[in-house]
Amino acid sequence: MSRIKRWINMNKKEFNADGTMKDEVRQQKISQGRNPAAIDDYALRAKQEYDEWKLLDETDPEPWPVYTAYDFFTAEEKQQFNPDGSLKPEYVEQALQKGISENWLEEMERRKKIDVDNYNAVSAKYAEQGINFGEEQMQERIASSKTYGQRLKQMAIDLRNCEPADSLPFDKETTYW
Template identity: 70%
Template sequence: MSRIKRWINMNKKEFNPDGTLKDEARNQMLSRGMNSGAIDSYARRLKEEYDQWKHLDETSPEPWTVYTAYDFFTPSEKRQFNPDGSLKPEYIQSALKMGISEGWLEEMKRRKGIDIDNYNKVSAKKAEQGINFGEQKMNALIGGSRTYVQRRKLMEEDLRNFEDADSLPFDKDTSY
């Protein structure tokens, strides 16, 4: 969603939604022996960062690709279900001919509806925090489908960029 929502979410313990330092946070810092000037400097730097992120949101908003639960259905599920979780009429006919009971078809529909509702709830909750849940989920699927050679090339690039060893797909001391 927006950079500023992410900023607010990251800093909500110490800062107000308008980017100013909370009085409680200032008092806690003073009680820990921090210098008032250092606190003011910290508050000013983060307020400047807040203003910069807010300006970027207003002038150059980040793209927000909207994914639905249907985007994460398997190919088989896409043959069976409509995007709203109802069963496709042609699938129902085929399933009944194969001897699948109407009760089981209703159960399939009910379960898929629950999956869709859960996806929508999580997606909405994450959007409030400025997180694109669908995009994260899609990136995880794409990342998981990369080949060994692709992951190795990305790791080589990560090593050149001095990424943390914990974030690498392989042990950096292993010869690949």
């Protein structure tokens, strides 16, 4: 979300939300025998960093791409579900025609809504700390997809070398050779 929120979150044990050192922290450092001038210098440098981050937030805010749970649905799930986790009426109609029970469809919808609610809760919690949960998840997916081919090639080598199944990146029964 913002640099300043991250700064506050990283320094909340020693500093107030306005970037000043907490009095009890200063007193504790003095009681531990630290030089008051060195403590004041440390507090001044931290306050300057706080002010710099705050100014950056105001003049050059970081991009904050917004990802929803729907962005992480598979292609099949996007055909079945709405962004809120409810089943699409056309999917329900097709599924009932195929003989899928209404109870199972309700259970699918219930589970997907829980997934969406959980994503939203975690995303909100991270945002309070200045962390873009959705962006982190998306970057993780992108990185994983980039290495998929490499991991697949390595698995072929590992299989030829009779490596134990638990050390393989994929289940050899579900991978097509």
